[in-house]
Amino acid sequence: MAGKQPGGRPLSPHLGVYKWAPSMAVSIFHRITGDGLAIVGALMFLWWLGALAAGPDAYAAFLACVWHDPDAGSVHQVTNILGKVVLVGLTWAFFQHLFSGLRHLVLDTGAGYELRINRLWSILVFVGAILATAAVWLYIAQEALHG
Amino acid sequence: MGNGTSLGRVRGLGASHHGTGHWLQQRLTALGNLLLVGWFVVSLLRLPLGDHGAVLRWASNPMVALGLILMVVSVFWHLRLGLQVMIEDYVHGEAARLLAIVLLNFYAIGGAAYGIFAIARIAFSGGAAA
Numbered sequence: 001m002a003g004k005q006p007g008g009r010p011l012s013p014h015l016g017v018y019k020w021a022p023s024m025a026v027s028i029f030h031r032i033t034g035d036g037l038a039i040v041g042a043l044m045f046l047w048w049l050g051a052l053a054a055g056p057d058a059y060a061a062f063l064a065c066v067w068h069d070p071d072a073g074s075v076h077q078v079t080n081i082l083g084k085v086v087l088v089g090l091t092w093a094f095f096q097h098l099f100s101g102l103r104h105l106v107l108d109t110g111a112g113y114e115l116r117i118n119r120l121w122s123i124l125v126f127v128g129a130i131l132a133t134a135a136v137w138l139y140i141a142q143e144a145l146h147g
Numbered sequence: 148m149g150n151g152t153s154l155g156r157v158r159g160l161g162a163s164h165h166g167t168g169h170w171l172q173q174r175l176t177a178l179g180n181l182l183l184v185g186w187f188v189v190s191l192l193r194l195p196l197g198d199h200g201a202v203l204r205w206a207s208n209p210m211v212a213l214g215l216i217l218m219v220v221s222v223f224w225h226l227r228l229g230l231q232v233m234i235e236d237y238v239h240g241e242a243a244r245l246l247a248i249v250l251l252n253f254y255a256i257g258g259a260a261y262g263i264f265a266i267a268r269i270a271f272s273g274g275a276a277a
Contacts, residue, residue, distance in 0.1 A: 035230060037226070038229055049262055052199070059199040067197075094188070101177055108174065
């Protein structure tokens with residue numbers, strides 16, 4: 001088994017010099033956003049799609065729960081807020097996973113492993129995901145106000 | 148496994164020769180997702196999502212329905228591979244891991260079937276329900 005080799009050689013990772021880095025953060029966020037999208041995102045999509053197929057009443061019930069209820073009961077007032085929080089979260093997770101995934105496709109070619117370049121693109125993934133999420137929701141808010 | 152060399156003890160274990168296929172499928176479905184989910188998100192932003200009839204007319208267009216079905220296949224294939232890696236890393240014990248993988252397959256295949264059926268229902272009724 002690993003860790004039981006004879007000789008008592010030092011094992012990786014060397015916890016004494018362990019330091020958190022952007023490349024590690026972007027890696028674990030790739031997994032968190034991917035698994036989040038796989039469960040929450042996919043279920044929200046299927047819920048929306050099923051409601052769309054089931055007809056106008058089912059679709060209206062979906063909208064009343066997730067987005068806006070014209071005659072809002074107290075339950076829907078809460079779920080309307082939760083729905084928007086989840087949708088903003090999914091938007092961010094989508095862009096984070098998308099940009100991080102594109103980074104992985106570049107890394108797969110063997111490029112981008114130099115310490116400074118790797119650090120730069122790790123940080124840019126986070127910045128890009130936040131900017132793209134903000135742009136999408138500013139667009140949605142602007143459409144809602146004028147449209 | 149035996150008590151032979153280190154190589155002898157690991158040979159035939161690990162990814163059991165399927166690791167490359169898993170890796171490649173993840174990349175190929177990632178490219179599929181890039182195109183199909185990108186198209187889907189832009190479409191959602193351009194649609195009046197509060198108008199059931201308008202969204203139904205869009206989704207019942209044969210090219211759109213085809214794109215949606217391709218997206219469901221690509222996305223659910225990709226998420227099955229990704230969640231499998233998470234289970235392999237975090238679920239310990241053979242029985243628990245096997246159960247988790249079985250549930251994952253039910254979720255991924257069941258979810259994809261539900262999605263494809265819903266799209267087919269929309270497409271074949273031609274948006275007539277609106």
